[in-house]
Amino acid sequence: MMGNLLDHMGVERDRLHFSWISSAEATKFVDVVKEISDKVRALDTGKKFAKDYTK
Amino acid sequence: MDTCIEKIRTICADLLAKGEVQKVIGFGEGSIPMASRPIAVTSKDDVEKLVFNATCGLNLANYVADAMPKEGKLAVVVKGCDSRNLVTHMVENQVSRDRLYIIGVPCTGMVDKRKIADLFEDEITEFTEEGDTITIVSPQKTETVSKQDVLRHNCQVCTHRNPVVYDVMAGEPVEEQSLDQPYADVDKIAEMDPEERWAHFQELTKNCIRCYACRNACPLCYCPTCFVDESAPQWVGKGQDKTDINTFHFLRAFHCAGRCTDCGACVEACPMGINVRDFTRKLNKDALELFGWEAGLDMEKRPPLDVYSPDDPDDFIK
Numbered sequence: 420m421m422g423n424l425l426d427h428m429g430v431e432r433d434r435l436h437f438s439w440i441s442s443a444e445a446t447k448f449v450d451v452v453k454e455i456s457d458k459v460r461a462l463d464t465g466k467k468f469a470k471d472y473t474k
Numbered sequence: 475m476d477t478c479i480e481k482i483r484t485i486c487a488d489l490l491a492k493g494e495v496q497k498v499i500g501f502g503e504g505s506i507p508m509a510s511r512p513i514a515v516t517s518k519d520d521v522e523k524l525v526f527n528a529t530c531g532l533n534l535a536n537y538v539a540d541a542m543p544k545e546g547k548l549a550v551v552v553k554g555c556d557s558r559n560l561v562t563h564m565v566e567n568q569v570s571r572d573r574l575y576i577i578g579v580p581c582t583g584m585v586d587k588r589k590i591a592d593l594f595e596d597e598i599t600e601f602t603e604e605g606d607t608i609t610i611v612s613p614q615k616t617e618t619v620s621k622q623d624v625l626r627h628n629c630q631v632c633t634h635r636n637p638v639v640y641d642v643m644a645g646e647p648v649e650e651q652s653l654d655q656p657y658a659d660v661d662k663i664a665e666m667d668p669e670e671r672w673a674h675f676q677e678l679t680k681n682c683i684r685c686y687a688c689r690n691a692c693p694l695c696y697c698p699t700c701f702v703d704e705s706a707p708q709w710v711g712k713g714q715d716k717t718d719i720n721t722f723h724f725l726r727a728f729h730c731a732g733r734c735t736d737c738g739a740c741v742e743a744c745p746m747g748i749n750v751r752d753f754t755r756k757l758n759k760d761a762l763e764l765f766g767w768e769a770g771l772d773m774e775k776r777p778p779l780d781v782y783s784p785d786d787p788d789d790f791i792k
Contacts, residue, residue, distance in 0.1 A: 420728075420731050420732070420757060420760045420761070420764065420779070421728060421731075422790055423756065423760050424724065424727065424728060424731075424753065424756055424757060424760075425724070426668075427660075427663065427664065427671060427756045428671060428672060428675045428720075428724065428753075429668045429669060429670070429671035429672025429673070429674070429675065430668075430672070431668070436792065437790055437791045437792065438791060438792040439791060439792075451792055454792070467672060467720070468717055468720060468721065469717065470711075470715060470717045470718075
């Protein structure tokens with residue numbers, strides 16, 4: 420529901436990720452982090468919830 | 475709906491005289507027309523101060539915890555939505571059923587005061603209601619409108635006009651509406667592309683002055699220290715920065731996920747006329763579609779974000 424509301428507000432859905440990884444699942448952890456990094460990188464720098472401190 | 479007030483007063487006078495309740499929370503006349511406000515009555519001689527009309531748009535469930543007498547019972551005058559918030563309060567252990575005496579009022583909707591004010595250029599001096607006909611007077615002119623034409627949006631799409639829990643009803647139940655498209659407003663936003671949606675919410679909240687009236691009017695917001703007031707850590711900046719405004723509105727809405735009854739008190743209270751329901755409506759639609767859930771209807775059921783069920787939707791989790 421949180422992701423849906425963000426998406427509804429126009430924030431890219433791919434910026435929010437949920438996963439359940441056991442401490443024994445090292446490979447899954449690597450895979451998930453890689454997938455998240457790839458997806459977020461593809462979206463470019465997020466400006467919507469970022470404060471502009473140069474002002 | 476005016477007729478209910480005599481019955482409400484009789485019930486309250488009787489309850490107070492017999493000592494069955496120590497206090498009644500109801501609506502009272504405001505200092506200007508259409509500004510009905512919550513009042514507490516403790517003596518049967520004061521029941522004449524109670525009013526009930528189409529301007530009673532706030533949610534009295536919000537005042538229950540603060541107004542609760544040390545001993546004995548508190549009576550509350552509730553519309554359909556207020557009663558659902560009382561249920562939410564009870565489910566969340568904020569108030570116990572046996573401390574409440576619930577006076578249910580079947581509701582045919584509340585008026586949008588901004589819509590009415592827009593009909594006038596000068597100050598409204600009088601507001602009277604006779605059935606479905608509303609007469610509003612200002613020094614310049616008198617307008618007569620049908621209540622249906624000036625109804626608040628949340629009342630137009632309300633499907634729970636009758637209180638879901640009560641000890642006594644102050645009138646005959648009214649017919650419930652059935653709607654083909656209850657979430658047409660949400661769908662309209664959903665149809666836009668992401669940038670348009672972002673622009674829509676930026677435009678919506680651009681006048682926000684961070685007064686927190688929406689939060690204060692909301693019966694769901696009872697945390698002793700709200701996240702916006704917390705200073706260690708400070709979750710959100712306190713100024714008018716767009717990012718802080720966005721964060722406030724997003725989080726305020728999300729805290730209502732699966733709990734909001736769409737009573738409209740937030741919009742009613744907003745001094746800047748921001749329809750903050752655009753946020754909560756999306757959550758209400760999702761709660762209904764994903765969990766078949768409408769808040770405040772059942773005292774025995776835990777809210778969907780409060781419990782785990784094996785058939786909860788889980789396609790978002792990797």
